[in-house]
Amino acid sequence: MPWDRNQMAARAAQELEDGMYVNLGIGIPTLVANYVGDKDITLQSENGMLGMGPFPFEGDEDPDLINAGKQTITELRRTAYFDSAMSFGMIRGGKIAAAILGAMEVAENGDLANWMIPGKLVKGMGGAMDLVAGVGKVIVVMDHANKHGESKVLKECTLPLTGKGVVDRIITNLGVLDVVEGGLKLVELADGVTEEEFRAATEATLVN
Amino acid sequence: MKKVYGSAAEALDGVLHDGMLIAAGGFGLCGIPELLIDAIVESGVKDLTIASNNCGIDGFGLGKLLDTKQIKKMMSSYVGENAEFMRQYLSGELELEFNPQGTLAERMRAGGSGIPGFYTKTGVGTVIAEGKDVKNWGGQDYILEEGIFADLSIVKAWKADTTGNCIFRKTARNFNPPAAMCGKLCVMEVEEIVEPGELDPDHIHLPGIYVHRIIKGEHEKRIEQRTVRKREEA
Numbered sequence: 001m002p003w004d005r006n007q008m009a010a011r012a013a014q015e016l017e018d019g020m021y022v023n024l025g026i027g028i029p030t031l032v033a034n035y036v037g038d039k040d041i042t043l044q045s046e047n048g049m050l051g052m053g054p055f056p057f058e059g060d061e062d063p064d065l066i067n068a069g070k071q072t073i074t075e076l077r078r079t080a081y082f083d084s085a086m087s088f089g090m091i092r093g094g095k096i097a098a099a100i101l102g103a104m105e106v107a108e109n110g111d112l113a114n115w116m117i118p119g120k121l122v123k124g125m126g127g128a129m130d131l132v133a134g135v136g137k138v139i140v141v142m143d144h145a146n147k148h149g150e151s152k153v154l155k156e157c158t159l160p161l162t163g164k165g166v167v168d169r170i171i172t173n174l175g176v177l178d179v180v181e182g183g184l185k186l187v188e189l190a191d192g193v194t195e196e197e198f199r200a201a202t203e204a205t206l207v208n
Numbered sequence: 209m210k211k212v213y214g215s216a217a218e219a220l221d222g223v224l225h226d227g228m229l230i231a232a233g234g235f236g237l238c239g240i241p242e243l244l245i246d247a248i249v250e251s252g253v254k255d256l257t258i259a260s261n262n263c264g265i266d267g268f269g270l271g272k273l274l275d276t277k278q279i280k281k282m283m284s285s286y287v288g289e290n291a292e293f294m295r296q297y298l299s300g301e302l303e304l305e306f307n308p309q310g311t312l313a314e315r316m317r318a319g320g321s322g323i324p325g326f327y328t329k330t331g332v333g334t335v336i337a338e339g340k341d342v343k344n345w346g347g348q349d350y351i352l353e354e355g356i357f358a359d360l361s362i363v364k365a366w367k368a369d370t371t372g373n374c375i376f377r378k379t380a381r382n383f384n385p386p387a388a389m390c391g392k393l394c395v396m397e398v399e400e401i402v403e404p405g406e407l408d409p410d411h412i413h414l415p416g417i418y419v420h421r422i423i424k425g426e427h428e429k430r431i432e433q434r435t436v437r438k439r440e441e442a
Contacts (some may be wrong), residue, residue, distance in 0.1 A: 046362065055437045056440065057439050062378065065379055066433070071433040073435070081376075083382060083383070084235070085313040096269075111333075114315075124306055127309035129286065129308035129310075129311075130309055130330045134310075160334065163333065187363025
């Protein structure tokens with residue numbers, strides 16, 4: 001059985017170490033916060049906050065307190081606020097240890113595409129290009145195949161890039177891959193997925 | 209020097225002209241200068257270029273200036289929440305210059321700091337880098353981005369004293385300080401104006417040197433994505 005969304009998020013949470021400052025993207029990456037356990041992780045929200053707390057209780061919503069997805073959130077005792085220039089200063093400056101992001105396509109050289117599909121409505125890259133260029137480690141969490149059953153783990157991205165050679169690790173519903181010299185290295189298979197199945201579902205070059 | 213004005217319209221009197229470049233604070237609908245946007249709508253000034261992370265939503269925030277077709281061009285990182293924006297953009301009525309969010313913030317900060325250009329690795333190898341100068345330091349490519357020098361800044365803070373020293377509240381700070389810095393003239397709207405000395409000088413987020421005109425007013429503060437958890441989950 002491939003991993004479901006929550007299992008992928010739980011697997012991604014294993015990448016985080018005590019003391020890390022981390023930025024989580026929208027979608028499955030947001031679920032990672034549910035699986036950090038006892039680890040001391042500080043979440044950054046790139047609209048200007050370190051120490052992002054959970055959603056507020058009904059009635060406690062504060063319009064001045066939102067995350068990068070524009071959702072109402074809460075602060076923690078450790079929270080700090082700052083402006084957007086400083087926020088991206090710490091991102092670009094490599095102070096954020098890791099970003100966990102969704103993706104439309106990832107290539108074997110670490111190229112990432114996750115912001116636009118030509119011919120469709122273009123919403124913008126937001127902070128994604130800054131994050132992948134700047135943070136210590138870029139971890140992609142996504143389904144292995146698109147809704148047509150085609151591999152999203154490719155030899156080369158076909159969509160406009162968010163960043164070139166920026167991805168370090170890929171976690172999909174089928175397993176875990178690292179970007180290494182010459183291609184991708186299979187690190188771990190999801191429970192019940194065979195290496196043959198994994199290889200058959202992957203367009204990118206797998207190296208040992 | 210009097211900085212406090214009676215209304216947004218008074219504070220913008222003689223300031224607006226067609227074709228001007230305005231830097232606006234706010235992220236989504238959080239910390240946006242609602243009152244100044246309304247006054248710009250009222251003024252009828254047109255062909256505006258606006259540097260702002262987003263363009264509001266349909267009928268609120270900068271979205272109001274789309275409805276009246278006063279915007280010629282947006283410099284933004286994300287415009288996904290606005291159907292009228294897409295309609296005008298796809299029909300060619302509206303120009304759009306995408307900027308990565310951190311690049312947009314830094315372009316404002318740089319403009320306000322007397323820095324006409326800077327190199328960043330954000331966007332290297334993407335469409336953002338097309339046509340931009342590239343330099344290599346330590347084996348890494350960086351692209352040239354230009355500082356933004358706006359004709360006018362419109363921003364929102366929580367409290368200011370009458371000299372313009374101000375503090376923001378929570379994540380409503382966002383683009384407001386860099387947007388304030390990069391304008392030749394900065395007009396700020398706040399929820400409360402206090403006398404000098406009432407704000408702790410050590411707690412000022414943006415000193416009054418960047419703020420030329422101040423107004424106070426009521427803010428709707430609309431929430432874009434209301435997300436909550438049930439009390440039982442505690």
